[in-house]
Amino acid sequence: MDIDKIREEFPILAQEVYKKPLVYLDNAATTQKPKVVIDAISNAYCTINANVHRGVHHLSQLSTEGHEGGRERVRQFINAKSTKEIIFTRGTTESINLVASSFGEAFLNEGDEVIISAMEHHSNIVPWQMLESKKGIKLRVIPITPNGELDIDAFRKLLNERTKLISVAHVSNVLGTINPIKDIVEEAHKINVPVLVDGAQGAPHIKIDVQALDVDFYVFSGHKMYAPTGIGVLYGKEKWLEAMPPYQGGGEMIAKVTFEKTTFNELPFKFEAGTPDYVGVMAMTAALDYIENVGIENIAAHETGLLQYTTSKLSEIEGITIYGNATHKSGVISFNVDGIHPYDIGMLLDKQGVAVRTGHLCAQPLMDLLGIPGVVRASFALYNTHEECDKFIVALQRAIEICR
Numbered sequence: 001m002d003i004d005k006i007r008e009e010f011p012i013l014a015q016e017v018y019k020k021p022l023v024y025l026d027n028a029a030t031t032q033k034p035k036v037v038i039d040a041i042s043n044a045y046c047t048i049n050a051n052v053h054r055g056v057h058h059l060s061q062l063s064t065e066g067h068e069g070g071r072e073r074v075r076q077f078i079n080a081k082s083t084k085e086i087i088f089t090r091g092t093t094e095s096i097n098l099v100a101s102s103f104g105e106a107f108l109n110e111g112d113e114v115i116i117s118a119m120e121h122h123s124n125i126v127p128w129q130m131l132e133s134k135k136g137i138k139l140r141v142i143p144i145t146p147n148g149e150l151d152i153d154a155f156r157k158l159l160n161e162r163t164k165l166i167s168v169a170h171v172s173n174v175l176g177t178i179n180p181i182k183d184i185v186e187e188a189h190k191i192n193v194p195v196l197v198d199g200a201q202g203a204p205h206i207k208i209d210v211q212a213l214d215v216d217f218y219v220f221s222g223h224k225m226y227a228p229t230g231i232g233v234l235y236g237k238e239k240w241l242e243a244m245p246p247y248q249g250g251g252e253m254i255a256k257v258t259f260e261k262t263t264f265n266e267l268p269f270k271f272e273a274g275t276p277d278y279v280g281v282m283a284m285t286a287a288l289d290y291i292e293n294v295g296i297e298n299i300a301a302h303e304t305g306l307l308q309y310t311t312s313k314l315s316e317i318e319g320i321t322i323y324g325n326a327t328h329k330s331g332v333i334s335f336n337v338d339g340i341h342p343y344d345i346g347m348l349l350d351k352q353g354v355a356v357r358t359g360h361l362c363a364q365p366l367m368d369l370l371g372i373p374g375v376v377r378a379s380f381a382l383y384n385t386h387e388e389c390d391k392f393i394v395a396l397q398r399a400i401e402i403c404r
Ligand code: PLP
Pocket: 028, 029, 090, 091, 092, 093, 094, 121, 123, 124, 169, 171, 172, 173, 198, 200, 201, 221
């Protein structure tokens, strides 16, 4: 990978912050966008913008081709069987809410259990909690081991005849742990329980093959993988999506409407009420092309190199605690410095041009479990360099000096 060339493709990276070169290490929150993605948005609005599906005119046909071509692109990217299984949403959060609402309506009743894990993002906790109060289901939580891995023995013990769904993160946004999805799916399928995987932190870094993983649902956000905000994906096996009722009502999702009765459109449109974000889909197509041109395995290898390098440098600093030391770990380092609030570290890093995330990272139950109010998190993308990791370490040492 030619990192210098890659960096030139991301205009925002050339910026200075407080007269210091920007070191952007907040990629797990959102990634920066390459020029091809920004151009795809601009081109769509400059040359083909028209609403999709309903128009007979030239521009509408081009727009529809771009939108449906994007669906096929996503299908290939995750190796789904059919484009019927690719539903466009606003992102991971909306995808999980869609499943919670629709699967919940069709298949969950009082006393049924949904299993999540202790390392979930609020997006994969709250929608299920809402079903606890709405339908009387019960949430069960897989505990984690001291190094931040799922306790698989405990998971096996949680499975029982009341279990109706398992919903777990592919990769933890706090600990970086890459969870053994295939093993979880195998266990769950032994008792015919479907598995939803929150791939917000998985799809940007790991080659996803939904058929090989045999997951029932896989969800992710475009903006964490070099695509724009506001566009995301719900993959669902056709048999589940067919059996689930629509999530929202409106245009696009209908076959026929009368005042007496409405029949619904076929998949995937049944779940896509209203004008879709077709420009977002076209730009996401450009982002997926971009990732595949670089090679997701190359991206992962580069990020793992940065993770190992930075982890070892960070470990040399006195008073650092790193959270999450899983054997299989993605490019995320969450840590604290003894006696210093994470927010102070974040502010002082920012003043030196280094962008990191601080706080509970939308994982308050995990923070409670760890007994901390929050963490500082550095997270990597394909355009980060070893030189930036050094700058981060120097800036962190300076921040610690100031606070002590
Ligand atoms: N799940 C995980 C593991 C995440 O890291 C995030 C975002 O940080 C989300 C879900 C929510 O993603 P979005 O805000 O794009 O819907």
